[in-house]
Amino acid sequence: MKLNRLDKVITAMKENNIPQMLVTDKLSIFYLTGKMINPGARLMALYLNANGEHKLFLNELFPVHEDLGVEKVWFNDTQNAIEIVSNYIDKTSTIGIDKNWSARFLLSLMDLCPNCKYINSSFIIDSLRMCKDDEERELMRKASQINDTAMVKLQETLLQDLTEKEVASKLATIYEELGADGFSFSPIVGYGANGADPHATPSNNKLQIGDAVILDMGCIKDSYCSDMTRTVFYKEAPEKACEVFEIVLEANKRAIALVKPGMRFCDIDNAARGYITEKGYGKYFTHRTGHSIGLETHDIGDVSAINEDLLKPGMIFSVEPGIYLPGEFGVRIEDLVLVTEDGHEILNKITKELNIIK
Known part of the structure; x- marks a missing residue:
């Protein structure tokens, strides 16, 4: 025991x-x-x-x-x-x-x-x-390190003229090669308008120039889960999509900046939601800002407007604001964040800045 x-x-x-x-x-x-x-x-x-x-x-x-x-x-x-x-x-x-x-x-x-x-x-x-000890924190870091590497490799497959389903299927091989123990959830790959569904099911759609591509993925390593979302663009990034992307990115950064012991989950949610609302896209941010994660992809606890619980050292949760424009495109940017004794640590290290796959 x-x-x-x-x-x-x-x-x-x-x-x-x-x-x-x-x-x-x-x-x-x-x-x-x-x-x-x-x-x-x-x-x-x-x-x-x-x-x-x-x-x-x-x-x-x-x-x-x-x-x-x-x-x-x-x-x-x-x-x-x-x-x-x-x-x-x-x-x-x-x-x-x-x-x-x-x-x-x-x-x-x-x-x-x-x-x-x-x-x-x-x-x-x-x-x-909810509060991970030192052993668990290190296991969560390792799972996220694998996920970071897998994300880079998965983005490279977008140049192979594959469908959403085919890209998603590539991820199983990538995880296996990197030593992961499997998926923490079924991956989401959404091109263009399909990315406007926050829980898009990969389809037979193929990439079109200018598509925003949502890649939401996670693996299990030594029983602990990872989860991350990046939105990239194929060949070029249309002006409106760039504008929305930068709003979501700023919302992600503002929310993470507040993470420290003693803050409330609802304060983190408000930092992201308030900024997106201020920019005129509030009704298109249709989900909570994040969820706790550990042995399960969705552990108990979430980053939502109604959760007034205080952040404590060892808590790990996602910060994943998004904007979803029906019939057009979606943008979501997600990191896992660990509450440390005096602040926070972002477990995902790969870039979340505007990235055009060429």
């Missing part, structure tokens, strides 16, 4: 009067044990008790031979896994449950333990995962 992280979880459980908790999210279990186990549709659960009596419930289909610092309780497909779990919990007190635990498991446990009080306890680990 990652004892420093476990200690923080137990402390938070006691502070919130949660004597016991079932952690069933595979990424949260990895966060606490250092072991990534993918049980698919089968049950896996880490039982934590404030008194220190912890158990890891595992199906025999997923053998784990290492000592994870917690007692393993095994079961197989011929056994009732929920009944086995129920034998270890205090059936008369509160128990914390993960927010995404399957109803088929939770309802069965509620039938077996009707006198328990069930509450959503995900906020405990979610809040800890």
